[in-house]
Amino acid sequence: MAKRDATPSWSGYIFQGEVAICVALEKIMGIGIDNLVSRNALLIESDEDFSIREKALEVYQVKAIANSSMSAFKNTVEELINRYTYSIQEVKDPSDGRRTIRVYGDEVRNKPIKSYLVSWYKITDWDKENFDDRYSTHIDTTFSLISGVYKVENIEDKTKYEIEKVLNHLGTEFSSADLDIIYSFLCCKVDSLIKESHSKGVRKEMSFAEIIEDIKKAPTAFNTDIGWYYVKRNFFHAMMEELNSYNGFTSDDMLKKKGKIERVICELGKLDDVQFRGLLENNLIPDKDLKGSFSLSEFGDYLNKNLVTGILCKALTSINDDPNYSSLAFTCPNTHKIYQTTLLNRDIPQDERYPSQLMEVVEKLAKKPISNDISFFINQHLNLDLKDAKDVLNNIFSDLALDDDEDVDEDKDRGFGLRKIDKASNELNQ
Structure with missing residues (x-):
């Protein structure tokens, strides 16, 4: 049965925002700053943690739980494949024939949406053969696992590295203090969008061009909003x-x-x-x-x-x-x-x-x-x-x-x- 759980994964929303901006910057540099088009964007949605709209749409669910076992994530993987690889059908509710419910079909969508599970921890016993054929067939094609790559311990350095690439491409001189401010400024903005998206249940978005402009126009010194984001980030x-x-x-x-x-x-x-x-x-x-x-x-x-x-x-x-x-x-x-x-x-x-x-x-x-x-x-x-x-x-x-x-x-x-x-x-x- 199709179940769209819009409940936010509050346990990792700070980390979720940091991963979102890092992935967006990686995508920007992969496309090339001079080749960006208006549809390219980072989307903060109510269904998944974030999405990337490049040529096609990609959806990402971020898990910040401290677990390295596949069993902790198996249901999530199956749900993502069901939701974005398979078709959804409307059928009569067997308990109430006057109502219809949505169920996952057995046919693959004409245009499956690529889904990703991003796990803070490296999943050490990952084996797609442990899944039923319904799911294992699509692992590494319409679904991919990213585990142990974006971690609380390295996410700031990874993101700053991408910011450096942008600044170098723009020919902008910068210091390590500038990187601190730009990083915090971007994360603070995404954090606000996540909170607004979750509270209102609506999708928010930042175009890739907007992200580049934010890097160009970031404050030159820390302000209270950035500072309190920094404190909150350290706390979580x-x-x-x-x-x-x-x-x-x-x-x-x-x-x-x-x-x-x-x-x-x-x-x-x-x-x-x-x-x-x-x-x-x-x-x-x-x-x-x-x-x-x-x-x-x-x-x-x-x-x-x-x-x-x-x-x-x-x-x-x-x-x-x-x-x-x-x-x-x-x-x-x-x-x-x-x-x-x-x-x-x-x-x-x-x-x-x-x-x-x-x-x-x-x-x-x-x-x-x-x-x-x-x-x-x-x-x-x-x-x-x-x-x-x-x-x-x-x-x-x-x-x-x-x-x-x-x-x-x-x-x-x-x-x-x-x-x-x-x-x-x-x-x-x-």
Whole structure:
């Protein structure tokens, strides 16, 4: 039966956009910049992740899941061949003769559409003979597998290499910083088209000529839109790399942890840009502010990818219940206190600067509106040494509850404190 699932593969939409722009640039250079025609375009569609319109149409489905086994992709391969190689017929619904349904026929289309499955991982046991004749006949003709070629680890370098080719053809002088900006600018634009296509269920497109013009007219410096795309990209790449680390594990515990990370990636992928930025600024990184200048280094320093895996993923996988996905906060089922995960990982300095540094961090935490609802912030290293810090912190908030402070009656809910992940996990899992 024909089933057109327009549900976007949110788990890899950042990666999907990067692959789309890279493939489009490869096609552009294959055709030749001077030989482009108006119909040549990159299409962002509601049915597949993206398509290329060259002389004919080609459709691409991108899988960013951490799996190298053919069994994980077999159904996808069969669906792509059914959908784009075989004819579709209208027949009566056997359960309701008044209705018609669409089914895949046994005849090949007069003009099959070439389909591709792009897998981040190299599929190690690929063998088309494992498919029924209906499918194996068309593998490598109307269907092709591309696995382990476009990867999270290399997609940026591959795309920049194609951008260099374009700039060299145009005779444009450029620096590595220019490549960073052009790359981020193109990916940011495609990312916006993907989000709009998915939210409205309509096809969006960029002509190849438009892509060339975007390269010519890209900003000369980072701006907020590009910068926040860069931060978002780093965040999702970190999450995908952490998901990758569970590949090959089969124990129930590890599969459960992997499933939690997959759900978070899926849910956060549904946030629009404003919501995602709010999640970072108000919840995950409430102690840091971006200044007025928007250099790559500033945006790069804003989000440390290691903290995403070392704090956020550790908290997500060690706590039994799922978080509130819009805030990544946990509510304790027994006390109803709210534990907010935050990407704060400050070691306690062993010198006289400690009080002022700690005061600055805690003041920023407290100023965020979300702080009024939070009982504890979950972090990695900032468990407070009361001997050194209690007076400093109490001078900021007289009602501040300090982690490990035996004098504080937590039942009075006197404010927020700072919890290491292990301590917070134990409290939430009781």
